[in-house]
Amino acid sequence: MMKWQPRKKAYFRQGVALQYLGRHADALAAFASGLAQDPKSLQLLVGMVEAAMKSPMRDSLEPTYQQLQKMKLDKSPFVVVSVVGQELLTAGHHGASVVVLEAALKIGTCSLKLRGSVFSALSSAYWSLGNTEKSTGYMQQDLDVAKTLGDQTGECRAHGNLGSAFFSKGNYREALTNHRHQLVLAMKLKDREAASSALSSLGHVYTAIGDYPNALASHKQCVLLAKQSKDELSEARELGNMGAVYIAMGDFENAVQCHEQHLKIAKDLGNKREEARAYSNLGSAYHYRRNFDKAMSYHNYVLELAQELMEKAIEMRAYAGLGHAARCMQDLERAKQYHEQQLGIAEDLKDRAAEGRASSNLGKDRIAWKIQGQCHGLGIARVAHYLLRKSVCLYSKESPHCVCCVFPWSLPAVNHMVFPVITVL
Template sequence: MFVFFVMTAILSWTELSAQQHNIDSLRSKINSLKSSSTFTVKDTVYINLLNKLGDEFRYYKTDSLYYLSLKAKTYSNEINYSNGYCRAIIGIGNFYSDKGNSELAIKNFREAQVLANKLSNFNLELQIQNNLGSEYSYAGDYALALEIFLKGIEKAEDLKDLKMLSIMNENIADLYVKQKDYNNALDFYKKVKKINESLRNEVSSAETLSNMASLYADMGELDYAMFNINTSISVFERLQIIDWLAYAYEIKGKTYLKQKKYKWALHWYSQSEMLHEKLDDTRGEISLLNGMAQAYLGSMQDSLSESYALKAYEYSTAINFKEGIEQCAETLYILSKNKGDFTTALKYHEIYQGVSDMLSRSENKKSLTMLKTQVDYERQKAEWNLSNERSLAKQRNYIYIAVVILLIFLAVTILIKRSEKIQRGLNTELNIKQNHLEIRESELSEINATKDKLFSIIGHDLRGPIGAFQGLLKLFRDGEMNQEEFLEFIPKLRNDIDNISFTLNNLLSWGQSQMNGLITKPSVISVDTLVNENIKLLSEIAENKSIQMISRLPPNTMAWSDGDQIDIVIRNLISNALKFTPESGIITIEAIEKTDYWEISIRDTGIGIDDETKKIIFEENSTVTTYGTNNEKGTGLGLSLCKEMIEKNNGTIWVESILNKGTSFYFTLTKSKKAVPKTYSKAS
């Protein structure tokens, strides 16, 4: 074992020296150029060397990459050297990508893409397109990343650039891995292996084998994982490729971790950790630190596990790396629970569940989007091929017609006229079908929007409280929390359950109105009775905040409306008033009798609403959700639902508000018809 560690240390030193060789060689060329009497910073050779040196520093000294790229950009701009400028902003984009700033990375890549297109440098444009796809993947927009990679594959096939064809297919495989669609990912990796065989590039093959080893480890195919990673490690060690070697060591540690061989997992993780000391690759280091935290946790070394998990959590939050935050929070939750620190455990459990829910919700949507994008792409490609075949067939027909014209001019003329008539009929039929398709597409988009909003609210406002409740019950059931500690959470659970009940009522009413259409069944209703019932129903919430609710509706305030819908409107408006009125406030419900209708008002002495919010709170697609004075939650559906129900009952609704003084909601209801009470009595 001693000899093994000594040899490993010697190998690491040799590899680092070899890696340094490329950097030293470029520095030597730069120094030699600068020593020339005719040297100028505006020399294109000097600018190219700066860009190459920056690329060499990318995973070793990221700040040096930025500094050199910035210099190259400045000098290129001064002499209008477009190629050097383009490569410099690619380097700047890579710097921002590695720092987790996707917005600036994409901005630089887009600028470089436009410039490369103007230069007709198609190979450079293809490289930039790959960078863009990778950045959108880091940002979580898998659908757009897939679209970019698919278009890049087409360009690579046209240019016969097998290297970029291999890289982009491998990036698509990585998208499927992130969605845990391992079978499709494996299909793409096998395709990449065939391309690499044509390239006869052992480095590209070794990189693919490393990624396949990680995939096999996730799939539980550990023998395949170990075979692939050992093959790639031998290549990286021999050729001294340090960044990939660090990744390969990590994957080997991951494979042992899946086998629960924690000692060997930690050994290979440590080898990767030593190499990362010479690298500057935050994303790669987060994955490594998470793996080490899990290995120490498995070997019952909780303190070391916590140290690595906290470090990974710090790095993940610094670059807003959601997947890293999710893994760290799960590990820290287990560690806190093991220590009996239930408050911290609950905090990390809520963080883990919140991020997990967000990723799960967005990932499901992205999965569907990716599938739709791929299907659309294949459909478009098939349509293009069919269109080309039709065009070729039409050209052949024209040739035949030209030959026939020489023989029988009159017959051909008749055929052409007939063909034009048929074509016009087909075009008319096609336009009709296209209009039908556009209408159906619009309807489908509305249905999808309704579904997405419904599931988003269910996931955000229902799964969170329910998940926290499940976590507490599990801790209590497993005996990790005593009865006294459990009872301390009862007030919070009660508020959560009240919110769930109220949210469900709104969701069911809103969902029915969106899916099936809101059906209104008017009858004679007593508005003052509905108000009094809702005051009684919400009295406990008012008492908790010392809020006084006053009804000044005259007796027998009778209206001709749907009682269930008006009940929902009154409950939502009073609930909103309670939510945004501070303690010791007053809520007043009044009714003013007009000629043909009642004007109902619900006034509060709350925090008020600003002018911008007043403009959008009743809109159908508005998702304004604001926490109340005691952090009460809402769904963002209540007011749009109220507006729809009031208008279905031939009324209007509006709001008046002054910030920090209070808000008044008004709505009108048609007064009961004189003839109606006769049919509403016992005879009915």
């Protein structure tokens, strides 16, 4: 018995109705789903184009569509649907973009290069939706297409994406393998930006596995590349990364020197977000040094900048740092207040990972209260510091390329070969 297929008229009517309701992304998804069932339907294709031109994406989509008309590709359902899908992705309509882009794959094309572009877009869409398994699958297909076409630029990009995906899942071996491939290809292509991205990513992977000499070498090479390219923002961020690695190695003086250079460049650039990141790094460094008063002063700078910028995510991290410092200063009531503010912002932002960190901090505050009541002769600062050493407090979720973390202890280093310094690309 044949499985019933929805008729094209149903999709067309659904698309028109959703468009009338102002749900433009959903309307485009409905038209695309219909074309996946019946690619030859001119009614659905015209309906989709009209809906796209009446949507808020018109300004960005119209020039592309005019180019398609000149190339006589405006009647190709695969091309039109894939272009609309990528515009939806750019506009942040990730769910609708997945529906539209997967519809494009169902419609099909004989062009491997065009299929590769859809694989790449789908990997980004699923990544944004938090579906790492689907995202990684499309990244791998994107890589396979790039290899088949001999497209080294695409291959370099795909290896970088796969490396980041494996890193997020804690698969550091695969992350290292992919970022090393990314670096080799970037050097062949003489692409400094891609090489810098690969080296920075390698630095983060090496930090995660405790191989601090290689982590430091990778970030130092990034600083050299940034100076060669006169990219001061990248230089500042990599100096911050170097400082975090120095803290992990127990080298406080070099860590502070890096973070102060980071701060100076941020101020020279007038980049207040980067300035906040540098202050946060300095607060973490002085926390490691157990100079909690100075740590709090730096975290207060972060808080002031966050409130000036009206950036809740930065404000949340400032409260986390202030709470840690207050707890280690035996001021448990104030620590609790700071961490409650951290939790409140996390809940407002609907950031589940941040909620977990804030709840963990409040739990540690309560444990410290209990221990303080039971252990009269034991300094609460020592107890709280011991509890803090049990976790790495993440301060830089917004930027995977800048580590702003407290590393309260040193892990054993893994013996890997240090990459040679890249001087010319």
